[in-house]
Amino acid sequence: MKKRTHVEMRLSLFVLVVVVALVAAACSSSGGNTTTTAGDTATTTTAGDTATTTTAGDTATTTTAASIPEMKADFGVDVENKVITIGLLPDLTGVFATLATDMVDGQIVYWDTLNADGGIDGWTVKYLIEDTNYNVEQYLQKYEKIRGEVVALSLSLGSPTTVAALPEMKADNMLTIPLSWYSGWAIPSFDGGVTLEQNSNYCIEAMNILDFINEMGGKTIAIATFPGDYGGDASAGVLKAAEFYGMEVVYDGTGNVIPGQDQTAVIQGIVGSGADWTFLTTNPSIGAEILVGAVQAGYTGLFTGSVPTYDFRLLDSPAGPVYDKVFYQSSYSVGWGVDTPGNDEMMTALAAAYPDRRPSDGFIIGWNEAVTMRKVLETALANGDLTRAGVVAAGNSIETVDFGGTAPNQSYAGTPNEYVQRKTAIWNPDLATYTAAGGANQTMSQDGATTGSLLEKDFFVGAAAAAFDFTEPCWTAG
The missing domain is CATH 3.40.50.2300 (Response regulator)
Incomplete structure (x- = not known):
């Protein structure tokens, strides 16, 4: 576990370039030949009953084969x-x-x-x-x-x-x-x-993350998300949980992270807020750009976010040491090697x-x-x-x-x-564990392969998520 709620450091880096390899491997779409059944009317296949009669002496036996449904x-x-x-x-x-x-x-x-x-x-x-x-x-x-x-x-x-x-x-x-x-x-x-x-879901996941932040002593939160259902749903969970735990949202950048655009304004908003924790709902590469940029600019808080925000391959990049020190990973499932x-x-x-x-x-x-x-x-x-x-x-x-x-x-x-599933887990990306196992050179066939995260808190339901009456989406457009 990281022993502090703020990072006692400043990284003086000339340029920290985040490299996240987007491996867009061409997945084969051929699991064999494709069989197509068209038409708007359902078809029914029925195998009828068959009867066989055998006579031996004075005894007759009739056997009826079971119908195929x-x-x-x-x-x-x-x-x-x-x-x-x-x-x-x-x-x-x-x-x-x-x-x-x-x-x-x-x-x-x-x-x-x-x-x-x-x-x-x-x-x-x-x-x-x-x-x-x-x-x-x-x-x-x-x-x-x-x-x-x-x-x-x-x-x-x-x-x-x-x-x-x-x-x-x-x-x-x-x-x-x-x-x-x-x-x-x-x-x-x-x-x-x-x-x-x-x-x-993103909403309840966010509630559980804020429960964890509350346990860690965090009081102020910055939010930075993609627009739309992804970012809006996670942000809704953060806001609901912040109210439940008495936390203050000091920067609300819901929907402000636009892929392909400059993220300087978002970074400045996070740094200027002085938040104890920043909650990201992005993809891994843009999340890394924001995280590293904020740390370079003097931000001393910690980071977390929605599941798709983090990819273990960030540990391969120059951002790896930063993630090791300042980021906690939310998860819906266990990691490789568990x-x-x-x-x-x-x-x-x-x-x-x-x-x-x-x-x-x-x-x-x-x-x-x-x-x-x-x-x-x-x-x-x-x-x-x-x-x-x-x-x-x-x-x-x-x-x-x-x-x-x-x-x-x-x-x-x-x-x-x-x-609705309310359980999520919290993991701690650990560069030393990842590197000791071979880092980017690991293979699935080796013993001890890992994606480098250590379990911080096993599957749990926080107080806000447990109390939440889930009857409608947390966020809808408009």
Whole structure:
């Protein structure tokens, strides 16, 4: 644990250039051949009963074979060949490309491993992947491209992008797992019941972070976020929790961090505020620009922020020593190298698929989204209904998704206030731990591989999050 609530230092650096490699690896979208089922009308496949009569002496025995249950299907399902096609709409070339690439690869390995083991009761799950560049217009184009070919989306990256497509998703009954932690995904009146949130959300996460800051003695907060659902939702949680804990927000830069623009005004706002803590909701590279710029300008507070703000690869850059000293990482799941049944299964599969790739916590997030989608498809199959409507109904009936200890279990049954996940964890990026394991030269196949963060506070629910009556999104546009 860092022993102080302010950093007793000034970094006199001539120029500290943050290098965050945006590895936009071209993920293969071919999990095998894609099977397309088009049409607006559900099809039903039925195997009728057969009877066989055998007579031996005076005794007659009649055996009736059990009926194969009817299987309803419409889009993205080939009943005859037992193939289910799902879609992934990630950002592989935009501001979240580095993180998203690992998350997509986590899903690819999950589905390939499952299919190699016989699939889901003999059903093969295939996937279509389209890059959206974290751009609303491109996202809508890519959604339109695959909407007739898939039964559901197991990954949809971005709050603004997914919100933009939500009217079409509702009209299509397209069950979607957002790679986004906007609080609206857990509210049926907002999403029409077609999205399944994963883990907690930006709003409640922020409340838990402020609970941690309160424990650390922090009294004043600066906020700097991207605009839109991502930044607005996190900022709403900060403001609610600040009121709950009696903290003062001394700089509110909600929506002031615009990608591609100069961040000097934001940096000056943070430094001028003298806040004990700064809460960031950005991507990793822009967050690093702000963090390093503020420290260079004399800011002595600590930093934290929403999950997508941090990437362990920052420890490879000149910013690494600064993050080691001033940043605390929020998390929805455990890190690479942590020993749990689910994590061990994931790490074994990823190491077999990519032995020379470096470890990443992003693989865990993608893997767990696939775990959730598998549970949905298993439920729909058991119900005999693989239509889109049937898949949506299956998802909303699930009482427990067990992640094997990689993250708190998830539920989608009941009311939002009952099933919303409120647990998050706090980690401490530790450059010495990361470097000792090999730093950027680590591979997934090596013993002791790590992304370099030490557990500061295990999964918990802070007082503000526990008391929060969750009945609507924390933030909505307009």
